[in-house]
Amino acid sequence: MAELLRVENLKTYYNTLRGIVRAVDGVSFTLRKGEVLGIAGESGSGKSTLAWSLLGLVPPPGYVKEGHIYLDGMDITRMSEAELRKKVRWKKISMVFQGAMNALTPVYTVGRQIEEVFKIHAPHMGKQEVWNRIYELLESVGLHRSIAHRYPHELSGGQKQRVVIAMALALEPDIVIADEPTTALDVVVQAQILNLLKRLQREKGLSIILITHDLGVIAELAETVMIMYAGKMVEYGPADLVFTRPKHPYTEALLKAIPRLRGPVDKLIYIPGQPPDLTRPPPGCKFAPRCPLAMDECHEKEPPLFKLVDGRLSACWLNRNEALEAGG
């Protein structure tokens, strides 16, 4: 399938009083049309910053240090604010924000906020046409059209999340970034939202970048999985492989740390220590200080992304022998 988005060696840093925070530190991936990429990582792993970078929306004092983001052959990192606004944001890439509760402006009705999107990006559309489309959108995410005339605070969490998804689909973008789309929702609602995303993805052939800390949610949707740790991607590959036969000790540990609903109740393992301070990252592998399998080398030299036989990428020295080549 056609390649939609290519990210090359993206580095997004924040200048803070304490030093430079390397929130995203050399991430590369491609996204094909209709592909769902799940990006998993714990708090502070840089996954949200990565999402903001894709829209050119890194909040100050953050900035894209280097790297390229190619969308349809255009490099987003080189675009002016006006170009981003007119060509990329929402037309090509839309986003479902973390905590949908706060992603809607509280003083406008839901419909008005969707209407505004059309006003800006499709000024030729008539008012009637726009509103028909709004109702259609709301109904497509399983909401009644009367929701359009309500204010965000009058809606439940699940309804707001649906509204935000409807809004993301308004201009039929190629890519939807979903940043923790179900966090803070109850499990039942979460399941409904995941179903909705699944359905929409299939119907419209959407490409989705799903960002979450919850591997369970990733498994529901993602075809390809990227595991991030301390601003680096540590493992990248098809979900089937990553979940069943992880090739990075971090991925493996994460999977073993999650209690399961079915099967035998194994003793959970945990990862000792805590993620590194991104202003003063350790030399070598960022995960080495917490890694049960760390070797001397791991503390000294940063592992490259090894490309494995099964097509996966993994940044761990243990994979050296299995690797086809050191990519990255």
Add this chain to the structure above:
Amino acid sequence: MAQANGDIVLDVRDLKVWFPLRRSISEIVTMKPRRYVKAVDGVTFKVAKGEVFCLVGESGCGKTTTGKAILRLVDPTGGQVLFKPKPEILKELERRGIKPVDGGYVDLVRVPKGKFKPLRRELQIVYQDPYGSLNPRFTIKRILEDPLIIHGIGSPKEREEMIARILEAVKLTPASDFMTRYPHQLSGGQRQRVAIARAFILNPSLVVADEPVSMLDVSIRAEILELLLDFRKKYGTSLIFITHDLAVARYICDRIAVMYLGKIVEIGDARRVIEEPVHPYTKALVAAIPEPDPDNRLRIREVPIKGEVPNAASIPPGCRFHPRCVEYEQDKERLDALCPVKEPPLDRPINAAPGDERLVACWRYIEK
């Protein structure tokens, strides 16, 4: 660890916590009765010594309020909370003029606020939010010392030793290093360990753990759970573990109670309830949980439930779950006289396997 051994520490009977709603002007004018948010609406369960008892349910189901009502951090509207304190605490209470109910139990609901203090040594809580549960202006030492000072335990030197010991027990070593730190200098996981240390430093008989891991990163959750189980084993403390995560519940709990809108709908052995749920709501909950299994991607997850949770201020009549219940819908003709009319009691399901101690509040499964 089932309750069969009869060593019941806590016996909650028909506990109710109702919060009065402010009446609108038209309601005052028309003299309508005051309405209540029935956060907890008749909850009954027992917790054995050394047991981990789980309360699960979605947000707003009353699980946290139940936990806090047991600790009298929220005042119950009705019901009984019979608690069996350690003998020395019981003696202290008797000295203060509180007569125990038979068998060395005290009804926590009826203990006057002014005489509750000795019981605080016995009942502790661990909160969800590791950032808000530690006083930002106290050092770790001061945080852990405060309960000891309040109860007049030990000399300063002894207290310091106790603090060092408990810090080591929660693996914050070297203890002396952590004592002088402030909460903001610790990571989330470390803070939660301090919170656990604070809960256990008084050696309580019962600890309520209110979603202690849900705000922590996945990689460190297991460690916190481990710690709680450790303490349980070491001191025989009973745990009421409140969570929305059935998978965590399955991992840590001996018994489990599933709550919906202020009531327990299903209660029983944790594994059994989760692996073979009976109540339609439990079934929906179990079905809704995503697991890191890549096969899930290929199917639309069927969650057998309709609509959204109603407002706790307007609880549906009869079985409070029936408007969302798929099974009621399927078997409407038979159940129409029951579900929308009469509240189902917690009872043994008709087809319960032998040895299954579970109770269910659903007409479909208890009606003979």
Add this chain to the structure above:
Amino acid sequence: MATARAILTRVVNSLITLVVALLFISAIFAVFKVTELEGRLAEELPLMLQQLEQQYRHNPELFEEKAKQLEQDLREKYGLTGSYWENVVNWTVRLLISNLTFNFGTTQYSYIGGTNDVGEILIIALKNTAILFVTATIITSIIGIILGLQMARRPGSPLDRGISILGMISWSLPTWWVAIIMLLVFSFYLGIFPTQMKDVYSELARLPGGLEYYILSIPIWLRYMALPVITLVLVSFGGWAYIVRNIVLGVLQEDFVMAARARGLPERRVIYGHVLRTSSPPIVTYIALSLVGAFGGAIITEAVFGWPGMGLVYWVAIQNQDATVLVASTWVLTVAFILTILILDFIYALLDPRVRVG
């Protein structure tokens, strides 16, 4: 439904405030009045008794009777028939009624508008105060909001720092003092503006009538208003900008701002349409608060400029020890003030959908 409740609560609140203010004003004036009248009685009575004694020198019994009668009459005339506190209560009730009916009687001193009717004086004064104050507030809010937005968008920039410090400084300046300085500079040294703003009336009197009057009176009003308005704006715009900045800075950190940007909305639309619109309820609250704060300073400023408003009435009444006018103007001002706050409360409720419904 819920809107009705919110409005009703606010109205009831304002009514309670009015009643408290009314009671307070009437009662303290009653205390003053009774004390004053008792004093007058104590002065007059002995003199009149002396006269009476002369008259009835030969008939001590009749004198006793007449003396009693005289005291009785005088006490009735002054409304001092009971004990001290009874008198105070009686007077309070009397004043309550006159305040509630806005029936303040007349004054012997001359204020503005060439009338001695206190009610008429206050109507003119209130109108002039409103003209000045509303104009100044509108100008200040526009400048304050625009500057505040710019500051919030670039926190720490020279503009931000400069205006912040200016705001802090103007927060510590008495408005009326700035008014004196403005007079000194612009009227005395530069001679650009008139010095006594109440002269506006004599100038207006020279105009022909009819439509022409209205056209010609505008530039005259503007010329006389300019200095007071500039002063009021100068003193408060910095503080406004600073508060707006802080409110907006808070809103800018909300998630929906980034969400709006992500939707590709132009920055102007994000800032004015989403950020400012969301900030508007707290900003309106701040307008209410700042009115509370600036009001006192503003009316004294009027006195400095001789602007024929409430401030001038106050100034003259204080010089003349004219208690009637003082009380009447305090009451009228209180009513106007509480009504203004009530209106702002309504505007707040209109702007914030969360209040509108909940």
Add this chain to the structure above:
Amino acid sequence: MSVTLKSIVDFWREYRRYPIGLVGLGLLLLLIIAALTFPIFGDYQVVKNWLTNQEYFQDYPRAVPPCWVGLLTGQSQTQTIIAKDAEVASFVAVEGPVQGEDGYVRYRITATFTVTGATEPSDVALEAYMSYQADPPGVLIEEIKVVRPDGKEFYLVKPVLPGGLNVNLPLETVAPTIGTVFGYPNTKLPGADVPFSLVGLAQNPVVITRFILPTLTQEYGAELAGASLSQLLTNVYRAIFSDDIAAALKGEDYNVLQGDYQVIITFAGKNLDMEIEPKKFVVKGSCYGLLGTDDKGRPLDQGIYYGVRWALIIGLLTSVITVVVGTLYGIAAGYIGGIVDEVLLRFAQVVYSLPVLPLLILLAALFKPNIWMIIILIVAFSWPGISFVTRSMALQIKSEPYVEAAIAAGAGTLRILILYILPQVLPYMFASMALSVPGAVIAEASLSFLGLGDPDLVTWGKILYDAQDAGAALNGYWWWVIPPGLAIALVGMTFVFIGNALDTILNPKLKR
């Protein structure tokens, strides 16, 4: 203990990062020093007599600007001299007795001063203790003259004949007695303080017509032709200091002659034995001190210097009481909650929506309160603002899990309030104390400005009231208006700066 110390040190580290806060702290230090040093460097007599005793300020020039203005504008000014007792000796010399050949014993007072300004000093005055004995009794004033820098002598008293010729007659027949000039009975003068004023003399019609005009016509007769008597009467004093005496007399333009002047008074009498002890010498210059004087001659620098302490007392006391009352009220409402909270909140809202200043004015106008009452009144109207904030803080802290954890651990209400809630509210209290100082200072100044302040107190507001009353702005007396207002602003700014720094530290949302 060390924990508290450490947190104070930490706080200071953070505070240091705010230049504005440091400026505020520096200003505060200055103000405190100013308030404390008044008893050392200030003139308490001036302040004591400020409101009640106008006589006291008769030696001061009236409504003159500060002296440093001359340095800025390049315009020279005549310094004011107010010399008393021992200091007088450096300006005033007394000679005598000198036995004259004509049989008279003479005493002479010579007062020297310098005129450097573009305008003449508004008065030159001398006060001396005098007592005498003479035989036959009586002291004559032989002459009073001003010796000017250009060498000319301007006679105020010089015995002459109506014809204009100085005839060699005995003094008794031509010279006035001491009483004629100084207004004392000429027969006998027991020991007394005798005042002399150059203006007084030069504007005294009797002296002018009897002594001054004859001498002047003798000298400038031709030039003065056509000048009216009334013109001459009003212009004599100016002429003394004029470079063109005749022009000055006629009321035409002239320049002030700059340089050293001497006022010489000669007493004479037969067998005269006089004791002259100069007590005071005053030259009312065209400028005074650091901040000039007002229209009653009161030196403004002293008033403003003295005002510092009251501004600080009023500001701090009012804000501290306000904040403490507001905080306790707010915490009580928030912590107790329920119906109590409702009632307390409603009451605070009512007080809050009253127009403060009009009510203060009414109360002050009707009851003429003293400063302590004024402070109480200001507090009575300003506590609600604080109480709203502390109430919501108490509500919020009360619901924090760590407070509930403390309750769960068995902590009582008092412990919660003191150890958990108060430490959180305390920094906010300090910030609001600082931030409410300017309001309090301005409120008091406003009342004083309206003439409703404490009648027995010299405050900046009162000085401004006097200025407004005298139309200072419309007369261009900027030195009377600007400094007191700046002083109010300075106190305000000091605390706003400090409060703002505290606020920024406490309110992380505003950081950066």
